[in-house]
Amino acid sequence: MVLLEFSIYPTDKGESVSPYVARVLEIVDDSGLPYRLGPMGTTLEGEYGQVMAVVERCFAVLAADCNRIACQIKLDYRRGRTGGLDGKVDSLRARTGRDLHT
Amino acid sequence: MVLLEFSIYPTDKGESVSPYVARVLEIVDDSGLPYRLGPMGTTLEGEYGQVMAVVERCFAVLAADCNRIACQIKLDYRRGRTGGLDGKVDSLRARTGRDLHT
Amino acid sequence: MVLLEFSIYPTDKGESVSPYVARVLEIVDDSGLPYRLGPMGTTLEGEYGQVMAVVERCFAVLAADCNRIACQIKLDYRRGRTGGLDGKVDSLRARTGRDLHT
Amino acid sequence: MVLLEFSIYPTDKGESVSPYVARVLEIVDDSGLPYRLGPMGTTLEGEYGQVMAVVERCFAVLAADCNRIACQIKLDYRRGRTGGLDGKVDSLRARTGRDLHT
Numbered sequence: 001m002v003l004l005e006f007s008i009y010p011t012d013k014g015e016s017v018s019p020y021v022a023r024v025l026e027i028v029d030d031s032g033l034p035y036r037l038g039p040m041g042t043t044l045e046g047e048y049g050q051v052m053a054v055v056e057r058c059f060a061v062l063a064a065d066c067n068r069i070a071c072q073i074k075l076d077y078r079r080g081r082t083g084g085l086d087g088k089v090d091s092l093r094a095r096t097g098r099d100l101h102t
Numbered sequence: 103m104v105l106l107e108f109s110i111y112p113t114d115k116g117e118s119v120s121p122y123v124a125r126v127l128e129i130v131d132d133s134g135l136p137y138r139l140g141p142m143g144t145t146l147e148g149e150y151g152q153v154m155a156v157v158e159r160c161f162a163v164l165a166a167d168c169n170r171i172a173c174q175i176k177l178d179y180r181r182g183r184t185g186g187l188d189g190k191v192d193s194l195r196a197r198t199g200r201d202l203h204t
Numbered sequence: 205m206v207l208l209e210f211s212i213y214p215t216d217k218g219e220s221v222s223p224y225v226a227r228v229l230e231i232v233d234d235s236g237l238p239y240r241l242g243p244m245g246t247t248l249e250g251e252y253g254q255v256m257a258v259v260e261r262c263f264a265v266l267a268a269d270c271n272r273i274a275c276q277i278k279l280d281y282r283r284g285r286t287g288g289l290d291g292k293v294d295s296l297r298a299r300t301g302r303d304l305h306t
Numbered sequence: 307m308v309l310l311e312f313s314i315y316p317t318d319k320g321e322s323v324s325p326y327v328a329r330v331l332e333i334v335d336d337s338g339l340p341y342r343l344g345p346m347g348t349t350l351e352g353e354y355g356q357v358m359a360v361v362e363r364c365f366a367v368l369a370a371d372c373n374r375i376a377c378q379i380k381l382d383y384r385r386g387r388t389g390g391l392d393g394k395v396d397s398l399r400a401r402t403g404r405d406l407h408t
Contacts, residue, residue: 005142012321022197040107073277095124114219175379209346226401244311
């Protein structure tokens with residue numbers, strides 16, 4: 001299983017891009033894959049092909065009416081891991097013994 | 103104010119690096135800056151110099167006993183914005199009218 | 205057309221990963237897409253589906269015998285642009301009037 | 307020594323940002339640090355404090371008249387390495403036996 005964090009937004013639409021990011025989040029939310037939205041990106045969990053298919057749909061929905069799009073993707077594959085979306089955070093809380101902010 | 107997301111970890115310590123990432127999170131948690139830990143990175147909010155100073159301390163604590171370190175940083179500056187750590191997510195919830203997962 | 209920069213490497217194989225990165229570069233070089241190798245990543249130019257297909261082959265070749273893999277991808281789409289691989293650098297040289305190092 | 311790749315640009319100035327990226331490259335070129343400009347970012351080599359000081363100057367020059375700035379940074383520290391800017395590429399050429407494009 002793969003954890004994939006991504007952010008995608010137009011850079012030709014001025015300072016505020018939340019209408020475009022909202023479209024992206026609707027695709028993510030409709031994908032059925034487990035995900036977590038954060039202040040700087042959204043993390044999906046699934047097989048490589050599954051998570052990349054979501055990113056491709058998000059790209060397509062922006063490319064429909066944006067002239068320039070920036071996208072950053074970070075991927076963490078670990079053989080045999082499931083539940084990494086919560087597991088990584090839980091493991092850090094346990095290890096530090098602190099109520100780390102999420 | 104700046105939002106800075108980063109992840110930092112050794113790549114010479116084998117498959118599991120959580121003991122090293124725990125050190126990093128203790129520095130973040132002790133920094134006093136508002137932050138959010140996610141499955142793929144930690145986001146800090148503050149002035150440029152403040153957030154970068156935290157990253158530098160994290161780098162130093164790993165460089166003490168790691169031979170190779172990877173770090174990824176993503177920065178979003180918006181003039182006049184405060185409270186972006188929660189504000190960006192809240193704004194997407196409002197705009198989509200969905201209880202997006204965080 | 206899209207410019208896609210990526211780096212991909214195992215994090216469970218110790219400090220030196222060049223044998224694994226060499227496999228990746230052979231796939232890139234065999235892809236037939238225009239590319240540029242740099243010290244921190246490789247940039248491909250093509251349609252979204254074309255460049256992502258190369259990344260997927262690179263992931264598969266590492267996942268065959270690596271337990272943990274990190275990958276970072278950065279994408280720049282600009283409608284109507286071709287030749288961006290050299291064009292962006294050429295434009296900066298022209299604009300600065302300097303022989304910028306590549 | 308550290309290799310640091312970064313890209314930084316305003317997202318509130320429309321589709322073309324080369325005048326702003328040109329400012330950044332002038333700072334990089336004037337820094338005296340070894341660097342390589344690529345189609346998706348610039349890689350610097352130096353001590354952690356040296357390379358981060360260059361990024362900070364670039365941020366400051368954009369923040370002077372941009373309302374929103376995006377920046378991505380990727381860092382690779384390897385103890386005892388020097389000459390990594392060319393060394394990593396040379397090593398991949400040697401290992402693959404191919405004239406990889408740079």
